[in-house]
Amino acid sequence: MLHLITELSKYTMIILFALYTYQCFSALKRSVDKEEQAEKFRSQVVYMYLFHFNAYAVLYLSMEKNTEIIKFYLMQAVFFAAVQICYGIFYKRASRLVVNNMCMLMCIGFVILTRLSYDYAVKQFQIAVVSMAATLLIPYFISRFKYLKSLTWLYALAGITMLGVVAVLGAVSHGAKLSFSIAGIAVQPSEFIKIIFVFFVASMFYESTEFIQVVKATVIAGLHVIILVLSKDLGAGLIFFIAYMVMLYVATRKLYYFAGGLLCGAVASVAAYYLFNHVRVRVVAWQDPLAVFEREGNQVSNSLFAIGTGGWFGMGLNQGMPNKIPEVKQDFIFSAIAEELGGIFAICLILVCVSCFLMFLNIAMQIKDTFYKLVALGLGTIYGFQILLSVGGDIKFIPSTGVTLPLVSYGGSSLLSTLIIFAVIQGLYLFRERTEGEQGFDRRNKNRNAGKKESVKKKSARRKGGMKSHEENIHGTKVEDFD
Amino acid sequence: MKKTSTERKLKTSTKSSKNREFVIITYLFVAVFIMMMGYFAYFQIFKSEDFINSPYNTRQNTFAEHVVRGEILSSDKKVLAQTIVGEDGSETRYYPYGAMFAHAVGYDSNGKYGVESFGNFSLLRSHAFFLEQVLNGIQDKKNQGDNVVTTLDYSLQETAYNALGGNRGAVVVLEPSTGKILALVSKPDFDPNTIASEWQNIISNTDSENSILVNRVTQGLYPPGSTFKILTTLEYMRENSNYQDYSYECTGNITMEHTEIHCYDNAVHGMENLETSFAKSCNTSYANIGLSLNKKKFAGLCNELLFHKDLPSPYPSNQSSFELNEKSNTDQVTQMAIGQGKTLVTPLHMALITSAIANGGALMRPYVIDHTENYKGVAVKNYKPSAYGNLITKEEAQKLQGFLSKVVSEGTGSKLSGQIYQAAGKTGSAEFSNNKNESHAWFTGYASTKEKGSIAVTVIVENGGAGSTAAVPIAKQIFDSYFSR
Numbered sequence: 001m002l003h004l005i006t007e008l009s010k011y012t013m014i015i016l017f018a019l020y021t022y023q024c025f026s027a028l029k030r031s032v033d034k035e036e037q038a039e040k041f042r043s044q045v046v047y048m049y050l051f052h053f054n055a056y057a058v059l060y061l062s063m064e065k066n067t068e069i070i071k072f073y074l075m076q077a078v079f080f081a082a083v084q085i086c087y088g089i090f091y092k093r094a095s096r097l098v099v100n101n102m103c104m105l106m107c108i109g110f111v112i113l114t115r116l117s118y119d120y121a122v123k124q125f126q127i128a129v130v131s132m133a134a135t136l137l138i139p140y141f142i143s144r145f146k147y148l149k150s151l152t153w154l155y156a157l158a159g160i161t162m163l164g165v166v167a168v169l170g171a172v173s174h175g176a177k178l179s180f181s182i183a184g185i186a187v188q189p190s191e192f193i194k195i196i197f198v199f200f201v202a203s204m205f206y207e208s209t210e211f212i213q214v215v216k217a218t219v220i221a222g223l224h225v226i227i228l229v230l231s232k233d234l235g236a237g238l239i240f241f242i243a244y245m246v247m248l249y250v251a252t253r254k255l256y257y258f259a260g261g262l263l264c265g266a267v268a269s270v271a272a273y274y275l276f277n278h279v280r281v282r283v284v285a286w287q288d289p290l291a292v293f294e295r296e297g298n299q300v301s302n303s304l305f306a307i308g309t310g311g312w313f314g315m316g317l318n319q320g321m322p323n324k325i326p327e328v329k330q331d332f333i334f335s336a337i338a339e340e341l342g343g344i345f346a347i348c349l350i351l352v353c354v355s356c357f358l359m360f361l362n363i364a365m366q367i368k369d370t371f372y373k374l375v376a377l378g379l380g381t382i383y384g385f386q387i388l389l390s391v392g393g394d395i396k397f398i399p400s401t402g403v404t405l406p407l408v409s410y411g412g413s414s415l416l417s418t419l420i421i422f423a424v425i426q427g428l429y430l431f432r433e434r435t436e437g438e439q440g441f442d443r444r445n446k447n448r449n450a451g452k453k454e455s456v457k458k459k460s461a462r463r464k465g466g467m468k469s470h471e472e473n474i475h476g477t478k479v480e481d482f483d
Numbered sequence: 484m485k486k487t488s489t490e491r492k493l494k495t496s497t498k499s500s501k502n503r504e505f506v507i508i509t510y511l512f513v514a515v516f517i518m519m520m521g522y523f524a525y526f527q528i529f530k531s532e533d534f535i536n537s538p539y540n541t542r543q544n545t546f547a548e549h550v551v552r553g554e555i556l557s558s559d560k561k562v563l564a565q566t567i568v569g570e571d572g573s574e575t576r577y578y579p580y581g582a583m584f585a586h587a588v589g590y591d592s593n594g595k596y597g598v599e600s601f602g603n604f605s606l607l608r609s610h611a612f613f614l615e616q617v618l619n620g621i622q623d624k625k626n627q628g629d630n631v632v633t634t635l636d637y638s639l640q641e642t643a644y645n646a647l648g649g650n651r652g653a654v655v656v657l658e659p660s661t662g663k664i665l666a667l668v669s670k671p672d673f674d675p676n677t678i679a680s681e682w683q684n685i686i687s688n689t690d691s692e693n694s695i696l697v698n699r700v701t702q703g704l705y706p707p708g709s710t711f712k713i714l715t716t717l718e719y720m721r722e723n724s725n726y727q728d729y730s731y732e733c734t735g736n737i738t739m740e741h742t743e744i745h746c747y748d749n750a751v752h753g754m755e756n757l758e759t760s761f762a763k764s765c766n767t768s769y770a771n772i773g774l775s776l777n778k779k780k781f782a783g784l785c786n787e788l789l790f791h792k793d794l795p796s797p798y799p800s801n802q803s804s805f806e807l808n809e810k811s812n813t814d815q816v817t818q819m820a821i822g823q824g825k826t827l828v829t830p831l832h833m834a835l836i837t838s839a840i841a842n843g844g845a846l847m848r849p850y851v852i853d854h855t856e857n858y859k860g861v862a863v864k865n866y867k868p869s870a871y872g873n874l875i876t877k878e879e880a881q882k883l884q885g886f887l888s889k890v891v892s893e894g895t896g897s898k899l900s901g902q903i904y905q906a907a908g909k910t911g912s913a914e915f916s917n918n919k920n921e922s923h924a925w926f927t928g929y930a931s932t933k934e935k936g937s938i939a940v941t942v943i944v945e946n947g948g949a950g951s952t953a954a955v956p957i958a959k960q961i962f963d964s965y966f967s968r
Contacts, residue, residue: 003549004620250504293539305540308531321542343527347520354516361509365502377505384512388519397522 002061006316009058013051014313014344020047020104021348024097024355041096045084048104052077055111055317062318069114072122076110079129087426091139093433094426095363101356102422105407108349112337113410115317116329124410131416135423142427143434148199149371152207155200156220159193163224166190167231188413190228190236194243195420197224198378201244205251206371214252218244232278235401239385241265246381247374286399299326303394306339307346314342329410331402334394349408350391356422357384363428369435376428379421535604546607552576553606553628555588555598557637558665558853563588564599564675578675583644585672586698586798587635587664587851592679596696601797602631602852605864610857627858634663634853642964643668646957651945652923653699653830656961659838659929659939661868662847664797666961669699700834701800704827705943708913709747709764709950710925711822713836714788716761716886717879718781719772729757729772737767742814744770744821747912747949761886762894764910766821773820774813781819782807788836788874795848795871796831803828823914833927834941836874837908840887841929841937844880846871887928895951896928899959904966906930908940908958910950921946924953930962938965 026032027040056073063069080103087099106128113121142148166189204217221244228237245265249258272279281296289297289304302325310320322328322336338346360380364373386403393400404411406418534540551574555564563584567575576591578584589597599606609616609626616626636656643654643666656666673685673695688694697703720726733752736745744766746752752765760768785805786792794800805826807819818824831849839846847868854865875883887907890896899906908928915923924947931937940958947953 001621001623003623004617007620246508250508253504290534290537290539293537301534301537301539304526304531304534305537305542307526308534309540309542311531312527315542315545319545321545324541343523347523350516350520350523354513357512357516358509361505361512365505373505377508381508381512384516388512388515392519395519395523395526397519 005061006058006319009054010314010316010342013054014342014348016047016051016054017341017345017348020044020051021351021355023047024101024352027097038096041100044097044100044104048080048100048107049077052080052107052111056114058317059111059114063118066118068118072114072118072125076107076125079125079132080107083132086136090136091426091430093430094139095359095429098356098359098422098425098429101352101359102407102419104352105349105356108337109333109408109410111317112322112333112340112408113329115340116323116336120329120410124412124415127412127415128419131412131419134416135419138420138423139427139430142424143430149203149206152200152203155196155203159196159200160220160223160227162189162193163227163231167227188411190233191413191417192420193224194236194239194382195379195417195424197221197240198243198247198375198382201247202371202374202378205247205374209252214248214257217248229272232276234272234279234282235389235403238389238401239382239403242385243378243381247378250377251370251374282399282401286396289396299332300393300396300400302326303332303335304396306335307343307395310339310342312343314338314340314345316340327402330404330414331390331400331409332394333405333409334391337408338395350387353384353387353391353406357387360384360425363425363432367428367432369431372428372431376425379424383418383421536601538600543604543607546604549625550607550609550628551625552591553858554630555602555606556630556632557635557640558633559637560632561637563633563635564591576675581674581676582672583640584635585675586669586700587640587667588633588675590673590675590678593682596698597798598631598633598851602855605629605631605852605855610861610863611859629855629857629863630860631855632853633851634658634665635667635851636665636965638964638968639666639961640668642666642960643957646960647942647944650947650953651699652943652947653703654940654942654957654961655700655830655834656965657834657838657849657939659842659937660847662838662849662871663853663868664849664851665938665965667698667700667798667851669697669703671695698798699830699943701794701796701798701829701831703829703943704801704803705830705923705925705945706824706913706915707822707826707828707833708911708923708925709766709822710833710909710911710913710927711826711828712761712764712769712820713840713883713887713909714785715769715772715776715781715820715822716757717875717883718776718784719757720879720882721784722775722777722780726757729760731755731760731765731768731771733760733765733767735767737770739770739774739817740813742817744817758886758889759893761909762889762892764890764895769821770817773817776816776820778807778809778811778816789832790828794829794832794835795846797849797851798831800831801829803832822911830941830943833925834939837927837929837941838939839874840880840883841907841931841939842880843877844873844875846874891928896926896955898951898955899928899930899962902930902959902962902966904930904932904935904962906962908955910955912949912951915946922948924948924950926950926954926958928958930966932966935966938962 023040023044027037032040056069060069083103084099087094110121110125113124201217201221204213207213225237225241228240245258245261248261273283284292285296285300289300291297293301306320306322306325309315317340320339322339325332325335328336334346337349357380360376360383364376364380367373367376383406386406389401389403390405392398393403404414406414551568552566554562557563562579564576564578567577578588587597589595589599591599595603606628609628611626619626639656643656647654647668647670651670654666654668655664657663658665685695732754733746735749735751736743746766747764752763755765755768790803790805792802805819807815815824819826835846848871850866852866855863857863884907887909890909891899891906895910896908906928908926911925912922913925915921924944927941929937929939940961942954942957944953
């Protein structure tokens with residue numbers, strides 16, 4: 001009977017998450033008015049709670065009916081409710097979709113971590129509560145404090161000093177100098193410096209995009225990347241590099257900067273392959289993991305065993321062997337999810353992350369202030385690129401770089417820094433509302449409400465491409481009357 | 484799309500153009516995300532099988548908690564392995580033909596081997612009708628696993644098994660055009676039904692030469708003897724475009740430096756060309772040929788023909804080996820040319836070279852699982868033949884086919900001439916100890932008819948004497964059985 005419940009839950013959880021994912025995109029259709037949209041966001045919360053309940057029911061039944069799990073479940077439910085309520089009361093103008101996605105991703109993280117290791121899940125939950133409380137004020141500050149633009153060199157100084165200190169003193173973990181301990185808690189500074197870095201680049205290009213300014217910014221950015229590569233944190237180095245290239249391109253609007261930069265990046269990658277053994281190891285494991293199973297390929301092979309054996313529908317919670325994958329709680333959490341919750345679930349997870357990314361870029365396009373535009377763009381790039389590195393590495397789409405999946409993977413620094421990024425983005429949504437009045441969705445919705453009785457024909461004409469209309473919104477352009 | 488975007492540009496030119504780079508970045512990222520999801524789907528559909536079935540993947544065994552292991556069937560649907568569920572729910576794996584399919588089908592206790600190993604994932608998955616699965620779930624009953632239908636041909640396997648009799652050795656039958664393994668026999672063997680109870684006994688024999696678990700087809704390393712002359716001939720043809728002008732007078736033996744090479748049974752073959760040297764398997768002539776060869780090129784040819792390489796094989800296999808380099812002395816070179824000395828091959832390796840010749844130079848990957856089906860017989864997955872690549876050119880294959888036919892029509896394989904099928908092949912009598920009177924008997928060859936196509940057979944009888952008397956008759960029984968039905 002337990003087996004049947006687990007088996008059926010596989011499908012119900014996929015359906016619930018698929019419905020949730022569908023609403024991420026359907027809520028942004030132009031044909032959806034504000035009330036409908038709010039309704040859809042509410043339904044997302046319901047799907048999340050149903051999924052959460054379903055998952056913990058299976059975990060409770062399959063994990064020796066430990067009553068601790070029920071307590072843990074209830075605490076999480078309260079936590080999510082608190083987050084939803086706080087945003088509902090204090091930040092009415094924040095993006096509901098981003099709040100929902102934030103909760104959903106953490107929810108999936110708690111579920112899979114409970115399955116992988118109860119103790120780690122509890123620890124992750126504690127970190128989440130503290131981090132959430134700490135970051136709850138950020139949207140308010142971001143939307144009001146003006147001097148953030150003028151701290152340019154302070155950002156650079158802070159970033160480079162911290163990275164340098166870690167590179168020199170940092171503990172050697174997993175072949176990379178990534179972290180140091182403060183009062184027994186391992187802190188991975190690069191997770192936070194990437195946010196400061198985005199603020200630095202944004203303020204540089206806010207001041208000017210003249211050639212000399214570009215040179216200055218590039219030197220500082222290059223310094224960041226070089227320190228990271230030297231301390232063997234390749235994943236972070238790559239993220240900084242891409243974030244800088246994207247921001248440079250958008251700020252200067254010069255395509256040849258972007259193309260030239262990517263070309264340099266490609267040359268540097270090839271050089272890194274020949275210079276550094278730890279780069280070669282990753283590439284070898286990526287090329288044919290089974291051929292080097294005993295050594296380099298072990299992690300990627302195990303990840304692919306998990307994903308392959310799980311198939312489209314998964315093995316069911318607690319039915320697989322995700323703990324066979326080294327580092328499964330951090331870098332390879334996606335494989336564990338694909339194994340037990342299924343390939344369809346995993347694809348939906350990617351889509352939810354894509355939806356977050358689109359919301360980041362959406363605010364970047366809607367806001368008028370160049371500095372904030374660039375901040376949103378930079379953070380969006382970092383987030384999106386991190387998803388690519390993490391998931392791509394797990395499924396052997398690209399060589400594994402040892403990057404966590406934001407909000408889902410275990411790890412305090414990763415969780416806190418991602419919550420900061422989400423909070424900053426929410427701050428920008430508030431900023432737009434405060435300084436620039438209603439625009440984009442809301443403007444549109446207002447109009448829609450006014451003319452709600454438009455012809456059905458027109459409505460269906462708009463409906464013809466969900467994705468398209470979604471993109472129209474994303475561009476933040478007023479496309480009311482294009483048809 | 485284009486139209487709307489131009490219109491949009493017109494109407495909201497300032498803002499839209501300001502955001503152009505943002506839009507490009509968004510599309511760029513979305514494109515990469517879509518590619519990544521596409522790769523994920525591609526992996527699930529096409530690539531996951533390789534990883535699921537990897538012997539390193541230990542996940543499969545947890546399936547056994549909810550599935551009754553499926554059956555293994557021969558290509559004509561005879562049950563080769565099945566799980567019998569007792570009234571108390573106990574499960575016993577039963578092999579109706581005992582030792583006959585020992586190494587081919589393998590075993591599923593104390594580790595896994597053979598089809599039981601590489602078909603494991605399919606055997607432990609159930610594609611039974613889903614309502615039936617739901618019903619079983621409610622009743623806490625196990626689902627019936629899928630059946631694995633092999634390429635193994637029951638009557639060929641039986642013929643090969645009986646023909647080898649009480650000898651030690653190996654027989655493998657392949658279909659050159661597809662790579663299907665039609666029969667695989669290795670002796671001494673074991674009864675998979677009793678392997679669990681006798682396990683301690685079996686593994687206490689750590690001597691790999693005598694271990695009954697060794698699959699001699701893929702793991703047995705034997706001196707190839709005269710069957711190796713196929714490679715020597717090919718190299719001579721490559722180096723001498725006028726190979727048809729070759730002539731040599733065999734006096735029964737040849738002495739070079741410190742070595743004396745003599746023909747099998749001290750036969751004297753007289754005046755020969757290349758073709759008759761091959762057909763009569765004249766050692767002295769081949770020692771002479773060997774000395775004329777470019778050592779580096781000869782070694783290169785052997786490597787091209789899969790020496791020192793992992794063979795494409797579903798069963799674990801050993802690498803064949805030889806020792807030849809620029810510094811090799813006369814003795815080593817002449818021994819190499821006639822397939823003695825330090826050269827060692829697996830029977831499967833010879834079978835693969837033979838099937839490539841029969842198939843016009845192209846080697847098909849050998850495989851043993853034809854398809855899987857649910858327990859009611861509804862197909863789940865079909866396995867298609869796949870090419871490994873060209874071992875030799877088509878012209879070379881045709882020339883060698885001619886040489887191998889001559890062996891049957893005029894040489895050591897004459898027992899196969901005048902049949903309802905056209906046979907070709909090479910015999911070998913490989914000395915394996917200092918006692919010149921002891922030798923392993925080899926035959927590797929193929930036969931075909933217009934209607935039934937061709938099959939390739941490789942036989943080795945350990946200490947069986949001459950290939951023509953000990954190995955050829957076994958191949959003949961297999962050919963007779965296949966082409967007469």
